[in-house]
Amino acid sequence: MPVVKLSFIALISESFGFFFANLRLFFHLVTIPWIASIAIRLVGSALGLESVIGVLAEKALDVLPMVMFMVAWQRVVLLGPNRGDRLPGLGWSPRETAYLVHLIKVGGITFVLIAAFVLTIGTMDAGMLTPGAPIDPELARRQSLAAPLGAGFMISVLLALRISYGLAATAVDVPFSPRLSWTYGRGNGWTIIGVLFLTFAASAVVTTIATLFTLGIMRGMLGANEAAIVVTWTVAILVSYAGTAVAATVQAIIFRRLLDWREGAPLPAVS
Numbered sequence: 374m375p376v377v378k379l380s381f382i383a384l385i386s387e388s389f390g391f392f393f394a395n396l397r398l399f400f401h402l403v404t405i406p407w408i409a410s411i412a413i414r415l416v417g418s419a420l421g422l423e424s425v426i427g428v429l430a431e432k433a434l435d436v437l438p439m440v441m442f443m444v445a446w447q448r449v450v451l452l453g454p455n456r457g458d459r460l461p462g463l464g465w466s467p468r469e470t471a472y473l474v475h476l477i478k479v480g481g482i483t484f485v486l487i488a489a490f491v492l493t494i495g496t497m498d499a500g501m502l503t504p505g506a507p508i509d510p511e512l513a514r515r516q517s518l519a520a521p522l523g524a525g526f527m528i529s530v531l532l533a534l535r536i537s538y539g540l541a542a543t544a545v546d547v548p549f550s551p552r553l554s555w556t557y558g559r560g561n562g563w564t565i566i567g568v569l570f571l572t573f574a575a576s577a578v579v580t581t582i583a584t585l586f587t588l589g590i591m592r593g594m595l596g597a598n599e600a601a602i603v604v605t606w607t608v609a610i611l612v613s614y615a616g617t618a619v620a621a622t623v624q625a626i627i628f629r630r631l632l633d634w635r636e637g638a639p640l641p642a643v644s
Contacts, residue, residue, distance in 0.1 A: 377631050379561045384568045388622040391450065392615070398454055402445050403614045405462025406438035410610045413438075415603070429488050438462065440473050442614060443621045447544035450625035452636060468546060475543045478551050480533045486526040534569045535562055541621075541628035545636070556643050557631050565627060572623050576616020584609040 392399065417431040445461035539554030558565055587608040591601035632640055 376560055377633070379564045379568075379627065379630060381564050381568055384564075384623055384626060385571070387626055388568075388572070388619055391622050391626075392619050395449070395454065398449065399446075399615065399618055402449070402461055403442055403611070403618070405460060406442040407611055407614055409438035409462060410435050410614075411607055414606050414610070429491070433484070436473070436476070439614075439617060440469055440476065441465070443540070443617065444469055444472050444544045446618050446621050447541045447625045450622050451541060451545050451629060451634070468544070471546075472540065472543045475540055475549070475551075479537050479540065483526065483529040483533050486529055531566055534566045534573075537569065538565060538624040538627040538631070541625040542634075544625070547634075547640070553643075558627075561627075561631065568623055568627075569620060572620045573616070576613065576620065580609055580612045580616060583612040 413431060413435050417427065420427075441461040448456060535558065536551040536554035538558070539549045539551060542549035542553075584605055588601065588605040591604045594601075628634060634640075
């Protein structure tokens, strides 16, 4: 197969351009997954799942509506806006199952490492951050145990970003694997990692700003009550889905460019 060199600027420009050009379609596709994510957060709060394990379980469950949305959105990017067979969230098909399995292969180790890191480090007393405060031997022990997990987590994140563009193949029913993602992406590894890292980082920053801004306004209007928190969750989750849409667009465009993919055409031979 011919060597394709990806352009960092071109990927960013095309991905954000596609997202903003299809904002109306985004709101159409995200509605049910967005509501499902809000419901998961509300149920978790009602059940008092504020422990570390509870939060991790809630995040794991929230992957399901995200998968439904990402499959639909990447099909829009690769096949066009008129190729959706149903609104995401109205059903779960073998396509979503295959996508979820592929996602676990890509990011499962990362999730396990971050869960192990959080469980190992535990909670930290704010008083320990005071200058001159005595060092807690137990906290120091936990930190030393968590250090290798933290290093492994960072490495796994880079590897997951490197091969994550292959998810777009599964969205359009093309048999694919992380091994193929690695092979077809040779020569463009750092470009793929850089573009996706920037996209996810920008999404996290914008989501944080939107959360703090909305919370400030709602508390000013409604006071420090649950209504203000629910509105803040609603806005933050929507902004997070917007970031997911941009990242999914980047992945789909990388897949299309690296493999010169066209519907119905066989994948190029691996050199």
